[in-house]
Amino acid sequence: MDDSELTDRLSRDLDGTFEHLVEAHVDRCFSIALRVLGNPHDAEEVAQDALVRAYRALGGYEPQRIRELRLRAWLATIVVNLCRNRVRRHPVPTTPIEPLVETGREPAASDASDPARIASVAADRERLAGLLATLPDRYRIPVVLRHVDDLSYAELAEVLGRPEGTVKAQVSRGLAMLRAALPANELEELTA
């Protein structure tokens, strides 16, 4: 079910449709929260809280307003705001407390047949997640929204409440910082 069909059905039957919304968006919400906060436990809570808030908000909206919602950006906004509130309350360390792979929360790499490849992808994931966590919020959040999630710059501008040009620059600057932090021999193939 795509988002326009979702919003159309939500506007007519919230309770009958909400589970489809959860199914379609829970992984995005979790991924955004995980890469912004760097901690799977907090990310679970934020993803859960965001969807519950979405349900309550939808319950108070007129059908017309629900049909006009841009779901992806709207949900991302809720997640990002909850992440920011949480960071404000309990500042998190800039690196993950434990390697994500060892907690068993990371999915197995897609090509399961080749152990060398799995190890390599897992190592990449860990290294990139670690690097991402070191970026300041104003670069990390735009990079996560643009590249972990795949929002457009227009959606990004909406979520962050900043002009499109600004978010573009922030994403680009964030990526540049990631590149700069990668070992020189990986620079080329990662950024080619």
Added chain:
Amino acid sequence: MSTIPAPRPRLSDDLPGGLHDVLATPAPIHVREQVLVDVGLADRMAPIDSPLGTLWVAWNGRGVSEVEQAENGAEAAARHEAWTGRRTTIADALPGHLAATIERRLAGETHVRIPLDLRGRTEFEVAVWTKALEIPRGEVRPYGWIAAEIGRPKAVRAVGTALGHNPVPLIVPCHRVVRTDGTIGQYSLGGPRNKRTILAAEGLDPVALEDAARRGERLSGSTTTKIACWPTCRHARRVKDRYRVSFRSLREARARGYRPCKVCRPTAIEAAA
């Protein structure tokens, strides 16, 4: 022998989701479930101890949605699912705060707020159940009293039906509502025997109650205060035997110069008649 290098993530401004393959992570399955339970689109069910043995309590983010007797959790959940249309999963125990408030309510504390999920029930049913909540532990009231108190004095039978449909027995104490002739009456949670068991556990003597009703003692008064009460009203029970009188009706009590108690409000008996 050469190995094929693993695909590397690319960082490019033009390609949305460039990091997606590496850093996007599916949410654990329990996040979905918890969201649906929190918003009240799915329920959980867990056992509690009661004077009637193990009961199964269903709940979601809106409140407790059912209390039922069943052989086991699977049977309870299947029945609850069929009744509500909501997916119901078995949990080991109730959330701590909910278990604590239910325990305190069953122990007789009146000012414990237990949220209830009564979606899909009629306004009349909810009015009946809400009124039943006012009856203190260790006391009983007739169906007619509830009917009168909710402003539907002629709906005595409908009150009985609504109490029979009480989805949350014990929490909403429908066992404290008895027949207008003073007999104990029916009970939805496993029949009249259970009703007697619970009333006895709450400190009442069901046999003595019915005996008194048979003798026509519908109201109880005190010769010192000239106030008439339902016999189980806490103000009636503390009256010493030598000052106690009983009446067949409020009319009789009035005729003898007694006024109705302002706490248990036995006025209803006339309105209901």
